[in-house]
Structures are given as structure tokens and as C-alpha cells.
Amino acid sequence: xxxxxxxxxxxxxxxxxxxxxxxxxxxxxxxxxxxxxxxxxxxxxxxxxxxxxxxxxxxxxxxxxxxxxxxxxxxxxxxxxxxxxxxxxxxxxxxxxxxxxxxxxxxxxxxxxxxxxxxxxxxxxxxxxxxxxxxxxxxxxxxxxxxxxxxxxxxxxxxxxxxxxxxxxxxxxxxxxxxxxxxxxxxxxxxxxxxxxxxxxxxxxxxxxxxxxxxxxxxxxxxxxxxxxxxxxxxxxxxxxxxxxxxxxxxxxxxxxxxxxxxxxxxxxxxxxxxxxxxxxxxxxxxxxxxxxxxxxxxxxxxxxxxxxxxxxxxxxxxxxxxxxxxxxxxxxxxxxxxxxxxxxxxxxxxxxxx
Ligand code: TYM
Numbered sequence: 001x002x003x004x005x006x007x008x009x010x011x012x013x014x015x016x017x018x019x020x021x022x023x024x025x026x027x028x029x030x031x032x033x034x035x036x037x038x039x040x041x042x043x044x045x046x047x048x049x050x051x052x053x054x055x056x057x058x059x060x061x062x063x064x065x066x067x068x069x070x071x072x073x074x075x076x077x078x079x080x081x082x083x084x085x086x087x088x089x090x091x092x093x094x095x096x097x098x099x100x101x102x103x104x105x106x107x108x109x110x111x112x113x114x115x116x117x118x119x120x121x122x123x124x125x126x127x128x129x130x131x132x133x134x135x136x137x138x139x140x141x142x143x144x145x146x147x148x149x150x151x152x153x154x155x156x157x158x159x160x161x162x163x164x165x166x167x168x169x170x171x172x173x174x175x176x177x178x179x180x181x182x183x184x185x186x187x188x189x190x191x192x193x194x195x196x197x198x199x200x201x202x203x204x205x206x207x208x209x210x211x212x213x214x215x216x217x218x219x220x221x222x223x224x225x226x227x228x229x230x231x232x233x234x235x236x237x238x239x240x241x242x243x244x245x246x247x248x249x250x251x252x253x254x255x256x257x258x259x260x261x262x263x264x265x266x267x268x269x270x271x272x273x274x275x276x277x278x279x280x281x282x283x284x285x286x287x288x289x290x291x292x293x294x295x296x297x298x299x300x301x302x303x304x305x306x307x308x309x310x311x312x313x314x315x316x317x318x319x320x321x322x323x324x325x326x327x328x329x330x331x332x333x334x335x336x337x338x339x340x341x342x343x344x345x346x347x348x349x350x351x352x353x354x355x
Contacts, residue, residue: 005036005203006165008043008083011060012052015067016228017303018212018221020310021271022171026203028072030169038078039163039335040068045083045090046156049114049149065324067231070314081331083159088339092158095346097151099187105150106133109176115145157181161197162339168200172209173220178202192349210271213264215245232311235304242300247292255286265295272302 007027009019027040042064047057061082068080083089105111112125112132119135120143136145148155156177160168161184168178178200185197202209211220214227221228229241246261258266262285270278277298284290317323347353 002035002037003166004039004164005030005167005169006039006041006160006163006200007169008041008046008159009064010043010047011057011064012047012050013060013223014063014230014232016221016223016230017268017307018171018228020071020231020306021212022173022210023169024068024071024073026169026205027068027078029205030167030203031073031078034077036167039081039165039338040073040078041081041083041159041331041335042068043083043156043159046152049146049152051146062321062324063318065328066314066318067310069317069327070310071231075327075330079331079334080327081335082328085328085332086162086335086339088336088343089155089158089162092162092339092343092346093151093155095343095350096158096161096184096188097154098350099191100151100154100184102150104180104183105153106136108153108180110173111150111152114149118145118149119143153177153180154184157184160200161185162342163335164198164338164342165200166198167203169203170209172211175202175209194349196345196349211267212271213267215242215264215268217246217261217264229303229307231307232314233307234311235308238304238307239297239300242296242303243293245296245299250290250292251285251288254288256288258285262292265292265299269295269299269302272306273298277302 005027007023009015009023015024027038030036031038042061044057044061047060052060065080065082069075073080106115106129112129115136116125116132119132121131121135123131125132135143157180160178160181168181170178182199185199188197189195204210213219214221214225215229216225216227219225219227229238233241245265247265248259248262251258266278266282266285269281281290281295281298
């Protein structure tokens, strides 16, 4: 039995460099190892938490699928599927929610972040989040946080547990969700006194999980942050975005600590350039001789060396809708077979028995 690998990405737009370096690149490498059974999917049910335009959602599902394949995922070697094609997922989501606490969901960082935004709370988050809880439970305003956003981690845990995944390659921002998945698995096993669900781990080829920063000086690269370099960006606009990256006035003393925006440029450079190039620019910085323009030019070329071939393949694949349809039909069948078995067992364990 090969170890099972599973991961997914939400179809909320085109994929960006954070998605690629934090997740998709690892998917491709794990597939190339040839020692895993791979499941990679498009998390369209998760995308519904932000109530997207229905037409745009459907297009984005196709876009991400084509990007998966363009980046190197091979439907003959990995099961590629759409989350909503696996009807067993919503069923297990309902069952697992019976063992998930509202409080632990409300305490997850991603929920707090998004809920505060939806409620229009601008004060800094506190440990007890009294202002958020008050708004959610007792608020008289007509703003609401949808329940799907709260139970997002249950749905993600189900994606993983239903396929009995051993490894879940994700970026750093998803680690808390993975921790919850392990907690839910342990709780279920101990409640029913079974050794049923596995506890999945992130996978980083021995390194640390990646967080790709934005080029606007702070935070991570993300669609809602509006600071993305996209895999399908043409050369010219991509170069332009990199050249516009925030820096500072330059170091004035040797070995001066780097300001956040400069650190971010180096963080991305480390992920895309050879170690000698990183060393070259680090030395230049430490000697106060760095020219940020040169650093950015190098960075843009190294990013394009990765993204331009993906972009060109994407254009070919995206137009072949008949092929894309065949891929997801094949994937759905395999993903459902695994999922069906898990749900049948869970029903049995929980006492939902046939007459
Ligand atoms: P999503 O769609 O937000 O992101 C998809 C993947 O991209 C990674 N990522 C990043 N990595 C590094 N730096 C960044 N700036 C960056 N931005 C995004 C994310 O860590 C993620 O791996 N909840 C998931 C989707 C999901 C899932 C699952 C993943 C649903 N079910 C089951 C794994 C297993 C999400 O929202 O990812």
C-alpha cells in the first residue's frame, strides 16, 4: 500500500506564485517521486464560503484544473477531481460536525480574520475576541458571518480524512487547519474506541512550510490582498509588477538588518533562484552596494523561468474542454470509490445501520 497524498486549492481566481511555491510545486514533485498514491482536487465547495458569482466559479474551476495540468500534474499518475463531484464529502461533513465544537472553530485564525472583515470590525483582534463574539451572537446589525465559513475546517478535515490521507502538502497558512484535522481524527477515534482515521502530516521534503510574501511590503501573497504574481501573467506585466515592489532607501551600514519589504524580496528570491545568486545579492546588501533594480530584474527573470512555460502550456490545455471533462470524470470515479468506503464505515461506527 502506497502512502496517500491529498491536497486541494480553492477556485477563487487564477493561481498565483504563493499557490505554486506553497502547494502546487510540491504536488508535482510528490507525483514525480512515484511512491505515493496522489489525490489533487479543486475545492469548489470551500470557494462557496465567499458567495462567488456562479458563472465565474465554474470558469475558475476549469482554469485551476488547466493550471494543475500545465504545471505538471498528470491525470494518468494522479487522481485529479472536483470536490463537489464527490457527494460523500457533504455527507461525512454532516456526520463529523457532530464532534466539532463551535468554540474551537471560532478560535481559528482564518475564521477570526474573515469574520472580522465581514462584520466590519476594525479594532485589533484580542485573545477572547469579545467584540467579534458579541457581534456574531447578539448583533442587531444585519451583517452576518455565514455558517459555512465557521465550519470550513470541518469540510477541509473531511476532504483529508475521507481519503485516509497520510500527507497533505500545503503552505504555512494552512497548518492550523491541518492541526484541527488531526484533533478531529483523534477525537473520533477515541469517542468510538476505534483506530479508524489517520492523523495526516504536512509535507515539505524535509524543509519548512513555505510562506510566499507579497511584493507590497507586508503580509502574504494572496488573492484578497490584491498583490499577486499570477502563473499566467505575461512577461511584460509580470516584470512591471516586480519592478514596482516596495523596498527602502538602501542599507547605510554594513550588515544592517533588513526592513520587512526587503526581507520579502529575498524570501522570494530564495525560492526561485540558485543559491549563488542569493549569496551574491546578500553580500551586496551586507556591503551596502546593493542595487535593488538589479535584484528585481533578476527576480523577475527567475520567476518567469518557472511561470512562462506553465503559462504557455495552460493556453493550449484550457481550450480543450472535452479533454478537461474526461479528466474530471475519471478522477471523480476514483475519488468516489475511496470516499464511499470511508463513509460506509463511519455510518457503521456511528450506529447508522441498515435495517
Ligand atoms: P487556498 O486555496 O487558500 O490555497 C491553496 C494552497 O496555496 C497555499 N498558499 C500559499 N503558500 C505559501 N504562500 C502563500 N502566500 C500562499 N497562498 C496560498 C495554501 O497554503 C494552500 O496549500 N483550505 C485550503 C484548500 C483546501 C485543502 C483541503 C487543502 C480545502 N480542502 C484539503 C488541503 C487539503 C485553502 O484555502 O487553500
